[in-house]
Amino acid sequence: MHSLDGSASHLPVRVYYEDTDAAGVVYxxxxxxxxERARTEWLRALGYAQESLRETRGRVFVVRSVAAEYLSSAQLDDLLDIETRVTELGRAKLTFTQRVLRDGQILFEATVLIVCVDWNTRKPASIPADLRSLMESPQ
Known part of the structure; x- marks a missing residue:
């Protein structure tokens, strides 16, 4: 189940066989x-499904850049906590800091820049005001 905890969102993820490589660790x-899944569920928890946002508002969120650090390995059957925080909110962009943890140990960290794009023009567009208001308010 997805939950919001203050300014951080948490999504539990179980590691399945399909997630691992030949060495038995998460690929x-x-x-x-x-x-990506955690950001989608964060948005859903705010009341906005990605497809609905595209259909009703003509807006989509796309990844512009990712900076990632792989610190330790997760393995088959581990229960992971995907922690998501918005660290910067602009007119048309969001910066997320995301961490993958196992029992409190940080396995992976990423900074992800997301841009709100007009679906028809494929150009940056303002985040809808009502959604932006939800993003700005503490959960």
């Missing part, structure tokens, strides 16, 4: 998938 690209 490096899957950490980015976990972070």
């Amino acid at each position: 490096y690209a899957n950490y980015l998938k976990y972070c």
Whole structure:
């Protein structure tokens, strides 16, 4: 279950066989998938589904850049906590700091720059005011 805890959002993720590589550890690209899933669930917890936002507002969120640090390995059957924080909120962009933890140990950290884009023009666009207001208020 997804939960909000102060300014951080937490999403539990179990590591399945399909997440691991030949060595039995989580394949490096899957950490980015976990972070994507956590950002999507964070937005859903605010009351906005990605597809609905595109259909009703013509807005989508796209990844502009990622800086990642792989600190330790997760393995099959680990229960991970994907922690998500908004660290910067601009007119059309958001910066997230995300961490993947196992029993409080940080395994992965990333800074992810997300841009709000007009679906039709594919150009940066303002985050809708009502959504932005929810993003600014502490959860």
